[in-house]
Amino acid sequence: MKIEVNGRTERGDSHVENEDSIIIDENKALFAVADGVTLPYGGREASTRALQYLIALFDGDLESTVKKVNSKLYNEREKVHSIGSTTLTAAHMKDDTLEIAHVGDSCALILRDDAVRKITQDDSFPGTSMLTQVIGQKDVRVHVYEEKVRKGDIIFLATDGVTNYLSEDEVLTIIKKYSGAEEWINEIFICIENKTRIYKDDKSVIIISVKE
Numbered sequence: 001m002k003i004e005v006n007g008r009t010e011r012g013d014s015h016v017e018n019e020d021s022i023i024i025d026e027n028k029a030l031f032a033v034a035d036g037v038t039l040p041y042g043g044r045e046a047s048t049r050a051l052q053y054l055i056a057l058f059d060g061d062l063e064s065t066v067k068k069v070n071s072k073l074y075n076e077r078e079k080v081h082s083i084g085s086t087t088l089t090a091a092h093m094k095d096d097t098l099e100i101a102h103v104g105d106s107c108a109l110i111l112r113d114d115a116v117r118k119i120t121q122d123d124s125f126p127g128t129s130m131l132t133q134v135i136g137q138k139d140v141r142v143h144v145y146e147e148k149v150r151k152g153d154i155i156f157l158a159t160d161g162v163t164n165y166l167s168e169d170e171v172l173t174i175i176k177k178y179s180g181a182e183e184w185i186n187e188i189f190i191c192i193e194n195k196t197r198i199y200k201d202d203k204s205v206i207i208i209s210v211k212e
Helices: 043-057 062-079 168-177 181-193
Strands: 003-010 020-025 030-035 088-094 097-103 107-112 115-118 143-148 154-158 203-210
Touching: 003 020, 003 030, 003 181, 020 043, 020 203, 030 043, 030 154, 030 203, 043 062, 043 088, 062 088, 062 097, 088 107, 088 154, 088 203, 097 107, 107 168, 115 168, 168 181, 181 203
Parallel strands: none
Antiparallel strands: 003 203, 020 030, 030 088, 088 097, 097 143, 107 115, 107 154, 154 203
16 A cells, blocks of 8 residues: 655643653554653653654554553663653554554544544543553553554544544544645644633644645
8 A cells, every 4th residue: 555644743831841752663564652641750751662663663563562662661660760651552553454553542543535534442430531541551452553554544543632622523624625735734733722721731743644
């Protein structure tokens, strides 16, 4: 499959530093977003390290790699107390199949045939933003999804600084109104900034467009 990938991350005004991280590695066809947990500390360090380890350890088996990333971060947290925890949603494209490995509440969406569908399920208590598991704890259950893709599909990887403030219908409206991933990302960020928000979170998105 031929794909085009674009991404962007931006600090939210409620944070001193951007605790989100993203990676786009087209050589490995590996893409990921991570949202460092603010409290009690070390969110930025956790998200940065998690994605560095993901790239370094990836051997084609996404689920196994994410488990290794978690173990490495957990062991480091035991020694270095400035390291926190993080969500992680990673995607690997192989032929016509998109594999997703997921821990936390960052998510993956797919737009197909004028409809947006959420692929992942959040690791959080119903009706709250309280996470049930994160990368950096002793044991995690990595959720794995496989999605057969086809020309015209658009896949979003996004942190909750995007999905908490932008509905799937709003995403669909932006895709229909604007042309190309750079414009879509710009408009997504503008739309979020124009909303009334008490908590201005960091926001990150990666858009994978299947061209043929």
